[in-house]
Amino acid sequence: MELFTNQVLAGIATGAIYACMALAVVMIFQAIDHLNFAQGEMAMFSTFISWQLMQWGIPYWWAFLITLIISFAGGILIERLLFKPLAKAPILTNVAGFIALFAIVNSVAGLIWDFTIKQYPTPFGSSPFLGSQLISTHQAGMIGVTVLLLIALYLFFQFTRIGLAMRAAASLPESARLVGINTSWMIALGWGMASAIGAIAGILIAPVVFLEPNMMGGVLIYGFAAAVLGGLSSPLGAVVGGFLVGVFENLAGTYIPGVGNELKLPIALALIITVLVVKPAGLLGRPIVKRV
């Protein structure tokens, strides 16, 4: 029983990583109706920027703030420069663009900061949380920030004009244009916000997995899985999905005899696919009805 509790707690701690990333995935999906494969690399790059700022002696919170601004602007810039020209191209061409962006960002980060792992500070400290030996204060802090971020996103999308405009632009671009929404800039704004959320995710994840150019590779797979499981249209779903994936993966690895440990990722993915077959829009996503 103790092992069970421990694994669930460890799963929640790891799940927080996935949940963070999944939020960024949902954000970009809301804006462009697609998954951005370079999202993890962009987050990694932002994290490196904040690390570099701290190396130059800028205090943590200032570095954090500056990184958010740079990431936001960078996200918009990438959209304007690279993806706006592709707006009329087929969606698969856009996906190829994401892959190209992935390759560029990863390679440039490797050249600037090389591939050895770097220690990344945490504002929460890494002592055991509330005497528990399983979750550190950093991980507890991470769960806290994820929840705050979730609430902020929810409020943004539900109660601000711009959030509403963004949702409209993503789901019905033509009608949105007719009511006077500048859909092109809504997309750019979505890129900027996704990039900033990715930066927060990267900064929270880095103290746990260590900072290096390939740090987000695995995280992004789980982030996608979590977002898809929870429903790509629902920030709450993404967070719930993140925790579920984290916990389920640990339990599969611990309790499925024989292959459980070696195949915990495939098993987790198989479960997600099963869920999708039953509920194609994810656990908390809204079903989409197509008009013929």
Place this chain on the structure above:
Amino acid sequence: MLVTHLRLGAFSAALAVLAASSSGALAQKKYDTGASDTEIKVGNIMPYSGPASAYGVIGKTQDAYFKKINAEGGINGRKINFISYDDAYSPPKTVEQARKLVESDEVLVVFNPLGTPPNTAIQKYLNSKKVPQLFVATGATKWNDPKEFPWTIGWQPNYQSESQIYAKYILKNNPNAKIGILYQNDDYGKDYLKGFKDGLGAKAASMIVLEESYEVSQPTIDSHIVKLKSSGADVFFNITTPKFAAQAIKKNSEIGWKPLHFLNNVSSSIGSVMKPAGFENGQDIISSNYLKDPTDGQWKSDAGMKAWNEFLDKYYPEANRADLSVMYAYTVAQGLVHVLKACGDDLTRANVMKQAASIKDLELGGLLPGVKVNTSATDFAPISQLQLMRFKGDTWERFGEILSGDVGG
């Protein structure tokens, strides 16, 4: 075109033989494809892109080192032409690049290609073409097999003999240990695991309480550490690459698990593992090494280390000196230079292999004092010595004698 090319080749070969026999008493100059009076073509394959791109720095360091050699007059007057290609750690691409090196660039040797699967993919090809696969950059045990593969030779101490050293240490000092193992689920992890079990012998089954494997694609290994802790193990053998090693060391301390911790030398770097993981978390970890760790303060005034630093200052100033791969690359490049020098004017592929297989007590600046390079016609494992060490404060304290691994291919 192919035909004329062949004929020309045969003709020039005949000329070379003529020239060689007519020069008589003079020192005979003999060349295979890839060597001439002015240059020696050395091929190399590295993962500059893709998942293993962290190791690309090895190729870059070697390139810088050969620039230094050339600037200082080359080897017996010949410049090294170092041709290095990217295989992204994908075996089909390695085959393509190896064939390009041999058939298109016409190199004399393929030197230090990296990774067990890529090297396995090209081993048969290179041996059938009789092209030396010199000093492969992998610690698998199978490279020391001169009977089957006379054109393939290893370099670093192999994984199995290293883990046997730990096994022997445990049998001697903690005969009643309960051992938990974490290993990377690939050729590297499994090789270590096998060596360890062989080293424990019949007691392996009773002593090992849990074997956990992880995949490189996993973001964290926290769950494995939690499981290992609850297994009640009091000895932990950590077979992980740097990122995961640092995670494990840190997580151990976070959840208050304090076993006797053995760490494979792949991850023994102070600068890129122990420091990020936190010195206070790494105290008393046992590992082993054969290289001098540049980030270890004890080598500050060491002559070999100074030479290394001077080389980097001049030829590769942007190198990350905390990265042990830079030291590795430097040492193996020196090994190649040693072999090529020993070849003299007989730069045939057969002679390269012959010289590579007759290194006697070679000491290199980057190797720990007492560790020597030795090969023979039946021993294709150039470096097979290691020394145990224990982490104290912010440095590794070496202890015990220089140990020799004795696992054959």
Place this chain on the structure above:
Amino acid sequence: MSAAAEDVVTEAPAVEAVPKRAMTLGLGTSLVVLAALVLAPLFVKNFIIFQMTMLLIYGLAVLALNILTGGSGQFSLGQSAFYAVGAYTSAILMEHFGMNYALTLPIAGIICFGFGFVFGQPALRLSGVYLALATFALAVAMPQLLKLNFFEHWTGGVQGLVVTKPDAPFGLSMSQDMWLYYFTLVIAIGIYIASVNLLKSRSGRAFMAIRDNEIAASAMGVDVALYKTLAFGVSAGITGVAGGLGAIAVQFVAPDSYTITLAISLFLGMVVGGVGWLPGSIVGSAFIIFVPNMAEHISKGLSGAVFGVLLFLVIFLVPHGARQVAIVAQQMLGKLTKR
């Protein structure tokens, strides 16, 4: 966010409609390409012949993806899994059972067809990004399955299997590479012609109807479930044959050869070649083989970035891939002849 609020979307299909006629090359062009493919090996080194063999093999794999995506509108990032199954099938049959290499290929194809058909069942319920994730999951899981202890006796586990390269038969005085090239060429041409005919047939029209509008297709009496899974099966089967050929050409199979990177490369090959345009497959295949080499030649440290930039250039200039180039060329040719 109540369940009652449903999004109603008039979604543009992910893959544009390509008329059937535009899916192939004209007879004249085909013959020129064929002649080039047949004659070229006589004039180049063995190494180039090997590269050309790989070009054909990846071309087949891209073609298979093209049938799935360009033909039936289903998106897959999991082709590397089928490629791996084909490669291991051939390797195991050759090394453990001593079977002739040529005989292993149809078996690899059939096994992969079955595998793809079965995988197509759950995929039926998924579309767009969800299908992408499901296939992506398959690609991620495959290397781990190949490494399983349980199969190690057959697969060689993490060490992989070394495969023996076949000699030219009937005492032909031909290098192994050249023989393998022509062998591959014959198979590739056979599969290409079969694929073109498949897409022209009743089944092909059903695929395209599903691609362009699934609901309308089912209203017209097309058995959507059957044809979608069939498309998966055919695509997987062809990929499997390509995988088998790849194993023989490279002489080695290992889990590291068939990672998600391969699936992504094949996907890029399809986009660069032009989605839905079968002859583009060979162009796409050339892109994924030669452009990384070019990128590396330009800069070692930044080869990934250079590759990315080149890829961006291609998709900026020709967002529809090589097909677009072909169409433009055809129009220009048409203008010239009219004058």
